[in-house]
Amino acid sequence: MQKNGITKALQAVRIKSNQHTTRSFKEGQIVTGKVQKFLPQNKAMIQMGGQRLVAQLEHLLKANKRYVFQVKQAFPFVKLQVVSDKPVKNQKESASILLQEMGVKGTKNQHAFLSFLLDHQLPFQKQRLTQAFSLLERGSSFEESRMVLLEMMQRNLPMTKKVFDITYARLFRPISLSKTANTLIQSLPSTHSNETIQLQNILRLFQSNGREFTTKDVAAYSLTDIQKGSFQTFNLLKRSGLLDKDITFSKWQSDWSSWVKENKVNLNQAFTDLQQKHISLKNSPLPFESMDEFYQAIKQVWNEPTAKGHSQMQRALSFWLLQGAANTPLFAESEKISIKLKGFTTLMSSTSGMNTNLPADSYTSLTDLLKIVNSQADGKAAYKQPIQQLLQVFSGMQLQANDHNEWAQFSVQLPGETFGLHDDFFMDFEGKKKDNNELNTDYCRVMFYLQLHQLNETVIDMNVQNKQISLTIYNQNPKILQPIVKLLEPALRENLGELHFPLTSIQIKDFEKNTGYQGTPRMAPAYNQEKGLDVKI
Template identity: 25%
Template structure:
C-alpha cells in the first residue's frame, strides 16, 4: 500500500462532522419516494434516509418514486417532478439521458457516466455542478480520480471550484512527492532566472537533496573557505581539494589560478552562476594580467573596480571597510621587495575570499561558486562525492596519505557538518526537522500569513517564506508551459493535503507528506494525525492517533499506527519483513525508557503483515480516536 493509496483512503474517510440533514437548494435534482399525501398538494417525501414535507407542483401517487427538482420558494421545500423513477434505481440510459435533457445538457458518454456516478453515490445534481464536472474531468487525466474528487467536494462541503478539484485529483496520483519536487527543480534549470525562480530552486534543493549530497555541498563550502582564506601558499585545504579530484593532483596553486581565469575568459558562464560573480571574476582576471605585466595603472584601475563591487555587497563576510581591506591586500602584496613576485595565487584567493557572503539569499557568492570557476562542473560533482565519502570515513582508516595538518582540518570540517546534520537517534532533533519540513513546504502558510498580518514584524516574515507562496509568486510570472505544469502540480498537491485537514468541535485531523533525506536517497514520509484540542487551542497530547507511512531502503513499505489514550501508547507496525519482530527487539526497551521520560507508557507493540490491516478497509475500520457525532459543524481549512 503506497502513499497514494493511503491518501486515497484518507480522502474517502467520513468527515469529522455528524451526518447533517440534506440541504435543499433551487436547481438540485434528487430521486425520492412519496410516502404520504396531504391536502394542498403537499406530501411527505423520502429522499435518501431523510423525510421532508414538500410542496408539490403536480398531483402524484403515494408509494411511487420520482425524479424531483428543487424550485425556489419560501417555507416548505418546493419540488417539481422531472421524470418517474423506476424501482431499478433510475439509472437506465434512457433515464440518465432524460435527466440531462431536462437540464439542457448534451447526453455525451462522459455526462452519462457522471450522472450515473452521482445517482449511485446519492449526490445532489445541479446543472452547474454537472457542467463544471464535465469540463473538469475532460481536462483531467484520470476519469475515476476525477469522480472521486467530485464526490469528496460535495460530501465534505468544499468550495465547488476548479482549484479544489485539481488539488484533490493531484494528491491521488502515485508519483512520490520528492519525485515531483525533483521534476520541478530540473525544469527550472532550463528557465530564465528570476528572483522567484532562484528562491524556488534554493528551497527545492533544501527539500530534495539527500544527506550525502548535503555533506558534499557543506564539505566543499567549508574546504573552499579554508583554501580562499589561507595566507600561505599551498595550504592544507588545497591538498585536500587535490586529493578528492577538485583540482589536478600534480598542479600548483599558480597553475590552478591561471588555468581557471584563462578558461573563464574563453567560455560561457556556467549555468546558475550569478551575474555579480561573473563581473567580479572578470575584474580579478584583469587585475591578474596587470600584476603579471607589472602595469601599475592597470592595477590601480582594477582595484578601484573591485572596491565598487565590494561596496555593493549587502552582507560581506568581514567589515564595512572592505574597500580599504582590498587596497591593503593588493598593495601589501606589492610592498618593497615583492614587486618581482610572479606567484600571485594567494593574493587572488584572498581577494575572492573577501566577496564570500554569509547570507543564504539566492545569488549570494559562496566559496563553492568560486571553486567551480577553477575546477569545472564535472570535477565539482565527482569531487563532491569523493569528499563526502572522505568526511564519512574514520580518520585513522583513510587510504590516502594526509599530513597531520590536513587530518586535523578534515576532522574539524567533519565535526562542523555533524553538528548541523540530523541524527535519527536523537528524537528532539528529528522532531524539529519534521516541523521545519512542514513549515518549509507551506502546509501552514495561510495561518502564518494571517498571524503575521495581525502582528507584522521583520523577522516574522521569514516564517511565511515557504515553498507554497514561492510557487504562487513564480506562477504569476507566467513561466513556460513545461515548468508551469510542474509547478502547478506541486502547488496542487500541497493544497490537496491541506484540504484534507478538518476540525469539528475540539476534534482535529490533518495529513502531511514531506520528503525525508537519508544518506544516498530521499523518501516521502506521510503522516496522519487525529486528536483533540485543549480549550486554549493547543493539541492535547494525552489522546491522539498518528499514522506514519515510510518507504525504507531495506524494510521497504512500513506503516506505524500509534494510538494514545490517556498517555498510554499502543503501536501497530505493518511491514512485510518476515523477521521484523526479532529485528526490533533490541529497540523496544530503549523505546519504553524514552517514552517514560516523556511521561508516556508503552502498553503494547503488535506486528502485522501487509494485506491484513494496511488497505483502505483497515483505514476505515480503525476510525478516529473520538466519536465525532457529538460535534456539529465542520471548518475545512484550506
C-alpha cells in the same frame, strides 16, 4: 500493491477503521440502521454498523428490518427521520430509495457510488451527494473518480472541478518533492537575487547531501533582516543567549550597517557578496565563531515550550535547526526526526496569511519564495515548470487542511531523501485542539505512509488517547516485519516512556486480509463527540 500517490493503501486503513469507530452525527447526514428489538416505553434498539443505539419510536417500524434515515438534529441529542417507511434488504435498495426520494433516476455509476457510501457506513449529505454526481465522470475511470470524491466528501472540500482536479493529481499523479527540488536547484539562474538564494537554501534541505552552512550564511540572513526591518535572526540570537539581553535592535542594526559600509557589502546581494568575496567576519557583530556554538544555543530554544508557539520565531528556528540536524552530531536521532517533521511542515506553509502589522519575515516560506522567484522569471525560463510542480503539491496540501472548532486535520507530503527513504512519504494528522487553539497531541491520530526499499508499502497507524499510544502496522509481509518490530520495540517503549507517552500495544496486520477495498474517505475521528447518545426517531 501498486504505488499511487497517497495510495489506496493508506485510504483502505481509514475505511476499515471507520467501520469499527463509534460514529458521530451531522445534521442532514444519511444513515441506515436495523431495528433489532423493541424496548419498554416505545423504544427500540437500533443497529448502525458496529454501533447500537437506543431510540424512541414515533413511527411504526418493524423489528429485524433495515431502514434509511436522515439526521434532522445532531445536538444536544440525535434526532432521526425515516426517509421511507419501506424496509430495505440491502444497500442497493437503500440507494434506489434515496435516488427516488431525490428525484434522480440515477446512472449505473451513481447507483454504485451511493451503494458504496452506504455499504461502508461513510457519512454524506444529499446536497453534497448531488454535487458529487456531477463530477463522477471527470476521472479516467469510475474507480479513480470514486476515490477522489470520497476524499473530497470526507474532508469537506468544495465540490468543484478545480478542487477535483487538484485532488486527482495528488492521488494519481504524484510529484516527488526531492526529485523536483533537485531539478529546480540545477535549473535556477547563476545570477542570484537574495530570494533565489533563500529558495536554494531551503531546497537543499530536501537533499541527503545538502551544502553545509557556515557563519557567513547566518550573517547573510542577519543582513537581509536589517534590509527588511525584520527582527527574526536578532530575536533568535537573543532568545538563545548568544546576544546580550540588553542589546537593542537599533544597536544591532547600527553595528551591522557600519560593518557593511566598511566591507563594501551590497545588501541587495548580501548572500552572493559574503560567499564570493574574501570577507572576514572576525570584526562583525555576529556573536559566535562556529556553527556548533550556534546550533547548541538554538537547540535550547527548541526545548522551550513557549518558543514553539511563536509563528515567526518557529520559522527561523525550524530553518536553522533543519540545517543543524542534517550536518552536525549535536542532535540525537529522535530529536532529528522531530525537528524534520515539524521543520518541513513549518517551512512549507505559506506566510501570506500572517499578521501584516508585523515586520517583513526574512525567513519567507518555501511556498511564498517559489511565487516570488517565479514572478522574477521570464516566460521561457526552464525553472518555471518545476516551480509550478512544487506549488501544485503545496496547493494540494493546503487544500487538505481542515480546521474546526474542536479538532483539526491536515495532510503533509515530506521529502523522503532527507529521512533516508527512496521516495517521499505522507503523514495525516487528526486530533483535538486545546482551549488556546493549539493541537492537543494527547488525543490524536497520525498515519504514516511509507514506500520502503525492502518492505515496500507500509502504513503506520498511531492512535493517542490520554497520551497512551497504540500502533497498528500494515504491510504485505507481516511475517517478515514481526521480528524487526520485536527487535526495535524495547527501545521504542523506552523512548516514548521518557516523553511520558507510554506504548500500550503494537499490532502488525496483513494489508489484503485486514483492509478490504482500498478507497479514500477521511480518517475516523480520534475521539467520540457523543457520550451516551439519546436518539429520537
